[in-house]
Amino acid sequence: MSAQDTMPSEIDEIDQTAPEIMTGAEIVVRALVDQGVDTLFGYPGGAVLPIYDALFQHDERQGANNGLKHILVRHEQGATHAAEGYARSSGKPGVVLVTSGPGATNAITGIVDALMDSIPMVVFTGQVPTHLIGTDAFQEADTVGITRACTKHNYLVKDPADLARTIHEAFHIATSGRPGPVLIDIPKDVQFAKAAYVGPEAARPLHSYAPKTKGDPAKIAEAAAMIAGAKRPIFYTGGGVINAGPRASELLREFQALVGAPVTSTLMGLGAFPAADPAWLGMLGMHGAYEANHAMHDCDVMICVGARFDDRVTGRLDAFSPGSKKIHIDIDASSINKNVHVDLGIVGDAGSVLEDLIAVWNAAGHKPDRKALGKWWAQIDAWRAVQCFRYSPSDAVIKPQYAIERLYALTKDRDTYITTEVGQHQMWAAQFYRFQEPNRWMTSGGLGTMGYGLPAAVGAQLAHPDSLVIDIAGEASIQMCMQEISTAVQFGLPIKIFILNNEWMGMVRQWQELLHGQRYSQSYSESLPDFVKLAEAYGAVGIRCDNPAELDAKILEMIDSPRPVIFDCRVEKAENCLPMIPSGKAHNEMILPTDDADLGSVIDAAGRKLV
Numbered sequence: 001m002s003a004q005d006t007m008p009s010e011i012d013e014i015d016q017t018a019p020e021i022m023t024g025a026e027i028v029v030r031a032l033v034d035q036g037v038d039t040l041f042g043y044p045g046g047a048v049l050p051i052y053d054a055l056f057q058h059d060e061r062q063g064a065n066n067g068l069k070h071i072l073v074r075h076e077q078g079a080t081h082a083a084e085g086y087a088r089s090s091g092k093p094g095v096v097l098v099t100s101g102p103g104a105t106n107a108i109t110g111i112v113d114a115l116m117d118s119i120p121m122v123v124f125t126g127q128v129p130t131h132l133i134g135t136d137a138f139q140e141a142d143t144v145g146i147t148r149a150c151t152k153h154n155y156l157v158k159d160p161a162d163l164a165r166t167i168h169e170a171f172h173i174a175t176s177g178r179p180g181p182v183l184i185d186i187p188k189d190v191q192f193a194k195a196a197y198v199g200p201e202a203a204r205p206l207h208s209y210a211p212k213t214k215g216d217p218a219k220i221a222e223a224a225a226m227i228a229g230a231k232r233p234i235f236y237t238g239g240g241v242i243n244a245g246p247r248a249s250e251l252l253r254e255f256q257a258l259v260g261a262p263v264t265s266t267l268m269g270l271g272a273f274p275a276a277d278p279a280w281l282g283m284l285g286m287h288g289a290y291e292a293n294h295a296m297h298d299c300d301v302m303i304c305v306g307a308r309f310d311d312r313v314t315g316r317l318d319a320f321s322p323g324s325k326k327i328h329i330d331i332d333a334s335s336i337n338k339n340v341h342v343d344l345g346i347v348g349d350a351g352s353v354l355e356d357l358i359a360v361w362n363a364a365g366h367k368p369d370r371k372a373l374g375k376w377w378a379q380i381d382a383w384r385a386v387q388c389f390r391y392s393p394s395d396a397v398i399k400p401q402y403a404i405e406r407l408y409a410l411t412k413d414r415d416t417y418i419t420t421e422v423g424q425h426q427m428w429a430a431q432f433y434r435f436q437e438p439n440r441w442m443t444s445g446g447l448g449t450m451g452y453g454l455p456a457a458v459g460a461q462l463a464h465p466d467s468l469v470i471d472i473a474g475e476a477s478i479q480m481c482m483q484e485i486s487t488a489v490q491f492g493l494p495i496k497i498f499i500l501n502n503e504w505m506g507m508v509r510q511w512q513e514l515l516h517g518q519r520y521s522q523s524y525s526e527s528l529p530d531f532v533k534l535a536e537a538y539g540a541v542g543i544r545c546d547n548p549a550e551l552d553a554k555i556l557e558m559i560d561s562p563r564p565v566i567f568d569c570r571v572e573k574a575e576n577c578l579p580m581i582p583s584g585k586a587h588n589e590m591i592l593p594t595d596d597a598d599l600g601s602v603i604d605a606a607g608r609k610l611v
Helices: 024-034 046-062 076-090 102-106 108-116 143-147 160-175 188-192 217-228 239-243 246-259 290-298 350-364 370-384 400-411 424-432 453-463 484-490 506-515 531-538 548-560
Strands: 004-006 021-023 039-042 069-072 094-098 121-127 153-157 181-187 194-196 233-237 263-265 280-283 301-305 325-330 344-347 416-420 468-474 496-501 541-545 565-570 591-593 602-604
Touching: 021 024, 024 046, 024 160, 024 188, 024 194, 039 076, 039 453, 046 094, 046 121, 046 181, 046 188, 069 453, 069 484, 076 094, 076 102, 076 108, 076 121, 076 453, 076 484, 094 102, 102 108, 102 121, 102 143, 108 121, 108 143, 108 181, 121 160, 121 188, 143 153, 143 181, 153 160, 160 181, 160 194, 181 188, 217 301, 217 325, 217 344, 217 350, 233 246, 233 290, 239 246, 239 350, 246 350, 263 290, 280 290, 280 424, 290 370, 301 350, 325 350, 400 424, 400 468, 400 496, 400 548, 416 424, 416 453, 424 468, 424 496, 424 506, 453 468, 453 484, 453 496, 484 531, 496 548, 531 541, 531 565, 541 548, 548 565
Parallel strands: 004 153, 039 069, 039 094, 094 121, 121 181, 153 181, 233 263, 233 301, 263 280, 301 325, 325 344, 416 468, 468 496, 496 565, 541 565
Antiparallel strands: 021 194, 591 602
16 A cells, blocks of 8 residues: 555544544554553654653553553664564564654664564654655655555654544554554654544544455355365465464364365464474475475465465475465465466455355365375375484584474473574574464564564563563574663563574575585674673673583573573584575475485485585
């Protein structure tokens, strides 16, 4: 949707008795409270000082338990990632408040990240006074123009009378249909000006936005019949199942039990289907499971629910699942047939469509072809026997895979939320940390943003103050937003930063090794900080481990600490993250690990040694 300048006037006045008159800044605070916002991530600056003053006065009037807590981050990018972690773990929209100019531009990375991964977020930016817009005033930026391509919708509010209605509509847009970030740019004079406040129930929307949530009944019946006739079906699920709420994950499990098909997932969909279930094949795609990728390649009916056929999943498009009929269920109509042509597209909410599919399946008396499924599962078991995630264990050095396995073993029975940075550690976490529930996994998928995990952990911990929140990180990625450990210390958030430290930009090094003739251009992390001393300098706890025999005890020390912890886990430096589909290859052309102990030695699926 394009940017909208809301102008005075042509909007009909709302009939109210004794409307409350307040400043634009007070309207912002009141609207946040009325929208049920309890956490606001922000950083003050000149163009938003009236709003910060209104927050101060709100706190003074309401006292400590006023229902709206402002979290002072150390960088605006940290604010947006923290809002993402809050939203992804809680199901509620994340809310951000930053100033004009560099405040807004610093937030861009997190806004794009939220758009790519369908995270509900409302971002408030300050703007110079309306009469200075376009004059290159101090800290002026065309925020609406800059963010037009990276928000679900954005607004420049020039009339305080439109402000409350704009805010309420922004929350509706951010959380409805395919979720995403919405930005509201508010000039400073609008924050000072007075207008009548309009509550969420009384506000008339400025736009008509009513996304379709119910699927077409005829298409749902057709899909049920296609699935019933399948010999080699597979469920390909994504973050849309999680965005549709916990009920959608329950319905996915229920429908899978009826159909008997295997289930795989994108990176963003982990947890929608329990990893402990025998029908779970693991993640698919570039660093996905051998059995998941081969099943996608050889299936005859693919049921895609809430995924968008991303290039990291499909591999080479002309070789993607070549013999299958494809059913695509998505709330975003523009995603259907965008990357991959499908045989049947159903626009609707994942939970709603799954519920209707179950009803139609049962009403029609559909039954899966058990004999064909038996053969299909026998083939899948043969692929599983390859043990694509195997690695050579070591008593001398901590293998990164082993570190994640032990972290999972020691936290799986706790109330745990996992965030990650981006790189090899992210993929190892996806491969070896087995998620049983939705909303427990927060990572940057579409944009692949280094620096995401630490602030996201801050947001997740605020949403779940009594839970264990761990950011699985790399020593390069963690330094992107390291300053947010100060936020965790200030607000008493006991997040745990578990760094797999191999002294390399690991994924960059891996690609340089496998695809660029081992020319390691600028991928070695020189002059690394002492992470233990750095933690202590921030007022957190620092732990270091380089001995596999001591790993369990030190992980437990980390878990049991009531304070923020930075854990420097020194791991094997040359380990590659495998299996892997090289760029431009098909699902059945994966690079697999060898059984020998040569570091970095890999073979492709045909048994050819590559390194």
